[in-house]
Amino acid sequence: MNGSVSGALALRLAAFATAVVFIQIGVVSEVPVFGVNADLSSLLVAFVGLLCGSTVGAACGFAVGLFVDLALLQTLGLTSLIFTLIGYWCGRLREVRDPQSALTPLALGATATAVSLVGYSLMEFMLGVDAPVSFELLRQIIFGIVVNTIVALPMWALTRRALESALPEDPRRRRRRRAYTTGGLSPLSRP
Amino acid sequence: MYDKTVRRRRAVLALLVVLSLLLLTAYFGEAPNGRLHAVQRDFLTVVSPIQDGANKALKPVRDLFSWFGNTLHAKSELAQSLKQTDKLRRELVADQEEKRSYRELLALTHLDQLGVGDYHPVTATVVDKNPNLWYLTITIDKGESSGVRVNDPVINEEGLVGRVATAVGDGAQVDLITDSSMGVSGRIGTSTATGLVQPKVGEPNDLLLGYLPGNTQANAGEYVVTAGSATPGESLYPPGLIIGQVTSVNEESAYKSVNVHPVANLHNLDIVQVLTAGAGTPASNIGALAANLPAARSASSGEQLASTQVGG
Numbered sequence: 001m002n003g004s005v006s007g008a009l010a011l012r013l014a015a016f017a018t019a020v021v022f023i024q025i026g027v028v029s030e031v032p033v034f035g036v037n038a039d040l041s042s043l044l045v046a047f048v049g050l051l052c053g054s055t056v057g058a059a060c061g062f063a064v065g066l067f068v069d070l071a072l073l074q075t076l077g078l079t080s081l082i083f084t085l086i087g088y089w090c091g092r093l094r095e096v097r098d099p100q101s102a103l104t105p106l107a108l109g110a111t112a113t114a115v116s117l118v119g120y121s122l123m124e125f126m127l128g129v130d131a132p133v134s135f136e137l138l139r140q141i142i143f144g145i146v147v148n149t150i151v152a153l154p155m156w157a158l159t160r161r162a163l164e165s166a167l168p169e170d171p172r173r174r175r176r177r178r179a180y181t182t183g184g185l186s187p188l189s190r191p
Numbered sequence: 192m193y194d195k196t197v198r199r200r201r202a203v204l205a206l207l208v209v210l211s212l213l214l215l216t217a218y219f220g221e222a223p224n225g226r227l228h229a230v231q232r233d234f235l236t237v238v239s240p241i242q243d244g245a246n247k248a249l250k251p252v253r254d255l256f257s258w259f260g261n262t263l264h265a266k267s268e269l270a271q272s273l274k275q276t277d278k279l280r281r282e283l284v285a286d287q288e289e290k291r292s293y294r295e296l297l298a299l300t301h302l303d304q305l306g307v308g309d310y311h312p313v314t315a316t317v318v319d320k321n322p323n324l325w326y327l328t329i330t331i332d333k334g335e336s337s338g339v340r341v342n343d344p345v346i347n348e349e350g351l352v353g354r355v356a357t358a359v360g361d362g363a364q365v366d367l368i369t370d371s372s373m374g375v376s377g378r379i380g381t382s383t384a385t386g387l388v389q390p391k392v393g394e395p396n397d398l399l400l401g402y403l404p405g406n407t408q409a410n411a412g413e414y415v416v417t418a419g420s421a422t423p424g425e426s427l428y429p430p431g432l433i434i435g436q437v438t439s440v441n442e443e444s445a446y447k448s449v450n451v452h453p454v455a456n457l458h459n460l461d462i463v464q465v466l467t468a469g470a471g472t473p474a475s476n477i478g479a480l481a482a483n484l485p486a487a488r489s490a491s492s493g494e495q496l497a498s499t500q501v502g503g
Contacts, residue, residue, distance in 0.1 A: 025319050026245045031256040032458060055203050062207045066214075070234040071242070072321045073328070073357060073364050076227050077214030084207045127219060136394060 009166040013048065013056075016162045017064050020044045025071060036143040038151045039113060041068055045083045046090045046112035047105065047159040051167060054091030061087030075127065082119045086112050109152025110145050117141045232359050235330075239318070239362035243332050246318040257459070278412075310429055310466035312346075313337050317460045318362070327370040329353075329460055334362045338467040342427050347463045349455040350433035351375065351417060355465060363465070367457050368434065369396060376418040377434050379409050379449070385418040388434055388451060396457075398435055401448040409449045413437045429466065 024040045031037065041064050049057025065080030090108060093099065118141060218227045315337075319330035333339050335358050343355045345365045353367040366372055369390045377388040377400055386403040400415055415437060419430025435451040 022242070022245045023249065025242065027249045027253045027256075030253050030320050032260070055200050058204050058207050062211065065211070070231055071238055072319070072323075073231055073235065074321075074323070075215065076218035076231065077211045077216075081208065081211035081215065084204070084211060088204050136396075 006166065006168065009052070009056075009163065009168075012163055012166045013052075013060060014063075016159070017044060017048075017060060018067070021064060021067050021071065024068075033147050033150075034143045036140050036147055038147045039116065039144065040151070040155060041065075041079075042083065042086060042112050042116040043109050043148060043152055043155045044159060045087045046108050047156050048163070049087040049090030049092075050094050050105070050108060051160060051163055052091065053095055054088045057087030057091035058084050059087070061085070075124075078120065078123055078127075082116055082123070085119075086115055105156035106149060106152050109155070110149040113145045113148035114141070117144050232357060235357070235362060235364070236359040239330070239332070239334075239359065242330070243316075243318050243362075246316075310344075310468040311338065312464040313339060313467050314462060314464050315339075315363075316462060320460065327367040327457070328356065329365045329367065329463075331363050331365060331463060331465070332361065333465060334359045336360050337465075339363050339465050340467065344428045344432070344466045345463050346432060346466065347455055347460060350435070350453070351428065352455050352457065352460065352463055354427060365463070368398065368453060368455075369457060375428055375434060377415050378418045379403075379407070379437065380414040380416055382407055382409065386446075386448070388415065391450065396453075397438070398451040398453060399448055400437075400451050401446060403447040403449070405442075405445055405447050407447050409437055409440045409447065411437050411439060414454075415449070415451050 020040050028040055029037050045057065045061040045064055048060040052060070061083030062080045065078075065083035066076075068074070068083075069076050069079045090112065093108070121137065121141070214227070218225075221227060313333050315331035315333035317329050318332050321328045321330075329352075331339075331345075339355055339358050341355050341358055345352045345354060351368055353365045353370065353373065355363050356366040356372075357364040368375065368388070371390055373390060375388040376385055378385040379400070382403075384404050384407045386400045386407075388398050388400045391397040391399040398415075403409070413436070415434045417428040417430055417432040417434060419428065433454050435453040438450045438452050441448045441450065
């Protein structure tokens with residue numbers, strides 16, 4: 001994908017992101033697992049980057065971050081900055097490596113969550129916000145990554161289902177699909 | 192073509208990062224009543240009805256997940272509760288005797304028995320919860336249109352929950368007592384000395400009652416309550432609201448401090464009450480007079496200290 005976004009994709013993306021943020025705020029944030037809560041918004045940004053590329057990933061990260069900061073009355077721009085970087089680098093991963101392993105969303109979800117939680121903590125420290133620094137913070141970060149890794153696969157499936165039909169056809173994937181289905185990978189099958 | 196795509200991609204990233212940094216700098220540098228804060232409050236005003244609706248629609252889903260979690264904890268909580276019931280039954284007999292003498296004292300000063308009802312409580316539903324370690328806040332569905340104002344105390348059936356940080360038309364944001372910005376003037380139930388209850392650094396779910404005189408008697412299991420104010424306007428909180436239970440005592444300096452565990456389950460808030468009668472109103476004046484009764488007379492040192500802190 002070269003970064004251009006069709007109207008249908010933009011609409012789907014906006015509706016899906018809004019729904020995910022509301023579900024995050026209204027349900028997920030009130031259901032603690034191991035004493036922490038899953039963070040669907042960072043997973044959403046990472047997976048949008050992985051599906052749609054770096055430009056769309058960065059733009060989606062900025063918008064979702066801004067929405068979260070506004071809705072939760074947090075420091076404006078902080079989540080946007082972190083999510084922009086997450087969306088961009090997940091998009092670059094797709095553009096440069098195009099990973100196809102079934103475990104890619106799992107690893108990407110864990111990495112995105114780690115970057116989000118650690119980045120958020122570092123930024124807060126740099127801004128001088130008075131907050132507890134302890135094993136509790138470390139525990140929350142570690143358990144946050146574990147919980148997000150658990151929900152990464154269902155979230156990936158949901159994101160792909162919501163967006164895939166609106167995504168433009170990717171030539172690389174089309175070639176790969178044809179190769180798999182026609183036996184084109186084997187040199188013996190060539191005429 | 193490729194160069195153009197790369198240039199555009201990098202330009203978008205740079206633009207978004209610069210925009211985020213500008214927002215961050217402007218927001219962090221401006222006063223709480225600045226333009227960006229106002230935009231945030233306006234946004235909350237717009238989305239709070241939607242959040243309220245979504246909260247109601249998604250409540251069954253939330254309850255289902257909560258049910259699984261609660262069932263797992265129920266067994267351990269049952270044994271603990273039975274033990275606590277025995278202890279409380281014994282304490283009840285002693286407390287009833289104390290209550291009788293307390294009523295006599297109140298009658299002597301021609302005051303009605305002080306109750307939360309005097310503080311015009313407004314019942315509100317928690318629509319959002321921010322579980323972030325950095326922002327221990329909740330959002331409620333009652334705001335300025337219901338008489339809720341900034342700094343109003345917020346309680347639930349268990350005890351003190353926090354105070355209103357931001358209020359808009361139909362919603363308000365509440366800082367929980369474990370938020371780093373909080374400070375409440377409190378005293379141990381059986382003691383007359385007051386101190387300042389603040390979140391414990393390193394233990395975000397616990398509190399610390401500090402600045403107590405060195406000779407203060409404190410035992411694990413005793414209740415810590417709000418001290419209220421000796422004069423109207425000194426403390427934001429009415430006297431006698433339960434904050435938590437003493438878990439241990441620290442004596443490492445001239446001042447004594449005790450570790451306190453909040454009685455209110457701050458992770459499972461559903462319905463709260465906002466005490467909308469502000470300082471200086473008749474209700475809070477009753478509270479101030481009640482704080483002068485023998486049970487809380489030595490509001491001098493701790494209260495003076497607390498009045499200099501954020502949140503009073």
